Amino acid sequence: MFASRNGSTLACGLFVLAVLVGAVLEQSLPRAVWLLSFWHYYLYWLAVAFGTPSFDVFKRDAVAKKTVSVGALASVYLAAPLDFGSLSVIAAGITLNVRAASVLGVDRTYYGHEVGGLPPQRITAFPYSLVAHPMILGNVAAFGGTLINPTFAQDWWLLACLHVALNIGLLAIELAGPRRLRTVRIGGGLVFASVLLGVTFAVLPITPVGVMLMAVAVAVACAWILYRCYAPETARRAS
Numbered sequence: 001m002f003a004s005r006n007g008s009t010l011a012c013g014l015f016v017l018a019v020l021v022g023a024v025l026e027q028s029l030p031r032a033v034w035l036l037s038f039w040h041y042y043l044y045w046l047a048v049a050f051g052t053p054s055f056d057v058f059k060r061d062a063v064a065k066k067t068v069s070v071g072a073l074a075s076v077y078l079a080a081p082l083d084f085g086s087l088s089v090i091a092a093g094i095t096l097n098v099r100a101a102s103v104l105g106v107d108r109t110y111y112g113h114e115v116g117g118l119p120p121q122r123i124t125a126f127p128y129s130l131v132a133h134p135m136i137l138g139n140v141a142a143f144g145g146t147l148i149n150p151t152f153a154q155d156w157w158l159l160a161c162l163h164v165a166l167n168i169g170l171l172a173i174e175l176a177g178p179r180r181l182r183t184v185r186i187g188g189g190l191v192f193a194s195v196l197l198g199v200t201f202a203v204l205p206i207t208p209v210g211v212m213l214m215a216v217a218v219a220v221a222c223a224w225i226l227y228r229c230y231a232p233e234t235a236r237r238a239s
Contacts, residue, residue: 008053008061011225012039016068018218033072034203035215037159038195040065041166042223045188046230047115048173049181053229055107055116062110073143073159077152086148093141100127100134109135114174133174139167158202162195192223 019035043062052058101109103125112118127134143163147153153160169191176184200216207215 008043008057008226008229009064011222011229012061012065015218015222019215028207029075031203031207031212031215033076033159034199035219036072037069038162038166038192038199039222040069041170041195042192043226043230044111044170045173045184045192046226047111049185049188050231052115055112058115058230059106059110073146073163076156076159077146077149080149080151083149083151086145086152089145089148090142093138093143093145095138096127096141097135097138100138103128104135114178133171136167136171140164143167158198162198166191166195196220196223 016036019032040062043058043065047058047062103123105112107116107118108121110116113120131137143160146160147157169188173184173188196216196219200212203212203215
């Protein structure tokens with residue numbers, strides 16, 4: 001149980017450290033941004049598809065991975081010249097997201113019903129009084145808003161588009177529900193494998209092939225450790 005509860009955090013912590021050290025040594029910020037940007041989506045899929053070793057551990061891992069992801073994107077977005085139209089759309093999306101999270105509370109924000117065993121609850125306060133999935137809408141607006149900045153979009157359009165697409169994927173997982181669990185497991189696994197492949201091809205032009213292959217190998221190992229921590233044997237047999 002200790003390995004399940006702490007292995008995921010340790011594995012991803014070492015992965016983040018390795019990527020950052022490599023970025024500093026090679027002075028290659030873009031590679032670090034690509035490799036650190038999408039892990040929280042994978043974690044959400046694992047938790048919904050297979051359960052968690054501990055809901056508290058899942059929340060801790062999710063917050064840490066999302067913080068790293070947002071920090072990676074912010075590091076390159078803020079390096080571009082300011083675009084007030086872009087910033088306005090991003091701010092609106094973040095505001096909607098924060099408001100929705102405050103209404104839900106931390107537990108329900110991080111799949112407390114689907115993963116944490118909380119009873120279903122109908123939320124009618126704003127913004128749920130206007131839209132069914134305001135957090136996804138806020139995320140899409142925030143990530144999509146970065147593309148209004150032409151300088152950022154020129155170099156990082158694929159990064160922002162992948163964030164938008166993966167948020168839509170999270171919505172699909174939520175709508176699928178527990179009755180389509182097998183579909184969620186297979187579909188989510190294929191999506192993350194596709195993202196990892198896409199990241200590989202996105203990063204290859206900016207780093208030596210040997211270094212990139214090593215980085216991808218470490219990323220695959222990290223993904224496997226997370227899978228082992230979040231997918232117990234009983235869940236795999238049931239599938």
